[in-house]
Amino acid sequence: MLKLFISLLGLFLFFLINLINAAEVKNFYLNATYVNVNLDGKYERQAIGCNDTYPWPTLEANKGDRIQLWLTNGLNDTNTTLHFHGIWQNHTNQMDGGDMISNCPIPPGGTFIYNFTLEQSGLYWYHSHTAGQFADGFRAPFVIHDKNTTSGEDEFPYEYDEEVILTISDWYHQDNVELTKDFLDLYNPTGAEPIPESLLINEGMNLTWKVEPNKTYLVRLVNTGAFVSQIFFIEDHQLEVVEVDGVYVEKNITDHIYVTSAQRYSFLLHTKNSTDKNFAIMQLCDQDMLDVPGNLNTNETSYLIYNEDADLPTEAYIYDWEDFLDDYYLSPLSGSELLEDPDYQIVVEVTMNNLNDGKNYAFFNNLTYVAPKVPTLMTLLSAGELATDAAIYGSNTNTFVLQHNEVIELVLNNADAGKHPFHMHGHHFQLVQRGPDYTDETDPVPYDEENADEFRDVPLSRDTVFVRPNSYIVLRFKADNPGVWIFHCHIEWHMIQGLSLILVEAPLQVQKDEGQQLTENHISICEAAGVLPSGNAAANTEDFFDLTNENVQVKDLPSGFTGRGIVALVFSCIAGILGIIVLGIYGLLPINEKKVIEDFGVESIELDETSSNDVQPNTKSSTSL
Template identity: 55%
Template structure:
């Protein structure tokens, strides 16, 4: 989030399936006046017992504010929109223009016209924008924070920002343009252009519950099934390549890495239950998954609403599900995603809110480990980088090279709070100092 970032555009060798005259890349993000290191220090602190995320000061549009996009009349632009931020989702809209969505996360989709886009961090949208024939007027290009994701709204927070679609540089620039209550595009209903029927019932179901809670040091962490991801002493790839026949035994990868072994070509479904009152965009490395179901918004519910084990009443799974690699879950709700384990590798599945990744909201999918050993390798540069950083490159998660099932000394999460210690008690303890 401090700025070491950019756009990587990969052209399809078969050409783009939709016609356009010119392509333009637009990155959006948020900006903090402080660097991440000091923000993290105050965030992961017992004096922040509720886990309130640091709030940015403003929004960026191609790494600037009040940006300009010079357009020509009567043209079709392919606008590649990338949210390269680390925290807050954004709404986008344009004055007197429309987005014609044609791709999400690199997956071409049937055209879908909308006035309003909702884009979480790490998501990408390709849209066609058709410019007007008249050049007498310039138009506002708006972006706004999803304020539901913020615990508070400080006075220095810029809530929305205006950039400009410029037809005539000598004409006046517009003021902000505010839309009424317009529904934004629901990505669940996007149909891939290269249709793929819903994968069959899964061979392997991974059910994970998202919880934000405090541990014994008073700090607020994020958990999948009561495990907050804790960095192993040896990277999982190094453990895999140094473990021989043990590589397909999940134990060696550590008790606090929340790892799963996936067998070659099995159908995997992840059921994610969000017990938190916030939205979370989750990202899977190595795959574009099918979106089988996303539950509603249950923020006003007294309790979270998990995925029912007998299926959701009245819901029909789509025949041709949307596919992408980053999907948000609604407050106190759930989603189901499905993919085929046909890409051997070690893949992270995590919340793409950087603050929640710092808190440990991640798990590891170790896909077809024996194929990785057989057909892949780590080059000298990889080992040299680890050596220069003081990272061990052999052994299990604890660094044990003699007995891969002995995890003595591994990195583990902080011990739990004493039984009966409530969140209210934590706050009282903090403010008693």
């Protein structure tokens, strides 16, 4: 018996040593700095780069590795944060990077140390979670390889020969500060989103990707843009989808993929045997998302190169662009079944409307998110037993308190005529229902539980999903990750408008978890940023129910005003003011008698005309693989 025990102990130690050897500590030192770039070849502008270069580096690690990342804010005029999109952060909620949610902002000159262990594998990305900064270039992929802890072999479930990472995104010629100022403005009462100037691929344009014949590529594709969804396809090639948002799925062959902001798809691309022709790689903007045309070229072409001596391909077309892959019908390879009936159902309605300042805001259940004075996680940690009461987290944070291990059903009714991609921190959720497009309906169509379609037995899980216009989605997840998690639209302009809610999950368990307590580094960052690391949403440390002087939304419009009404009022006022100015200018001008005579045809004279037509060449930057 003793020999058996010793043998088992030796075997256990052997596997433990191998596990320790396989898991590594990956150290990264990143400094956010301003750099000048011309990503589309049309316009040079200031962007947010890393260590005085651009783009930010792709991070790679293995499942089980511990990440230690030092982020220094080298931006001299603004705070920043860093979010690892799709990473659950089990027991490390303060490393999630949500500005004034789980984290204090990093002030200029400050350094935050992110320290967490990777429990997932697949394609993720990292980006700033402060004030639209990822639209300025603070973004890059994060690949977590599924390595066997003993053999070191990649345990990705499908075979391939080579791996390629592609980012697609939108790009603006103005920075987010300027764009936000014009967007949240009295003179943009309809809330028309800023239109990008370009669609990028791998942070450039006109990508040339040299491939070999008869080879299988694993392509990891992520939309790191701030606004528009894109349709991605490769001329005359099929895409075999095998992973979605870090979830392995059963193979599904499609011709083109619809990718919203923040979504990730991995697919296998089998190249042809012949090398006599090259093919177009296409990005198509979802034009339904654009309120005004702008100057965006909505179809961008890159190049899949089999033969460098052959001609480059021309633009390729699809004639039924809405016939793209429907992720609702993908099946997770794990076979995870539908969660049981929910313990708690949250029902929210999305609307867009104007408040008393004339600006257009976004709402969940008539509340637009306004950040508290104390990060919500720090309110939780300092509130004791009161942490289970949603009231202490503020009247404008849309906070819901969840019990540990409850099954949560989130019903989102979209009463807006636009598509929205929604992302949840800290979880994958099951996509239980997604309603059709009701754009042509007079009124929005909310979820009707009594007449719903039959749920799938094995639904897809992911962390970012889109809802169709005037329609609904229904999501389920298990509250098994104690912490403070934000659920928000990943269109950055809508998040700026307030389209967010907060899930406070198992708050008493968070308080008991030593790993969840604030690091000394985090506390020092809060002090440097002038943010109190304790207290309720109003920074009151004495009475957590006293929300005096909390941050709240602008007051409602006076009774009788509607969005359309204020639009009409604003433009009528503008027209009236312009009319008065024009009349005043012309009224003060001296009378030119000769011109009056000419106008009445009494006398004619020849007029010299000059014209100029300066045409600038449209040069685009190019990238290659």
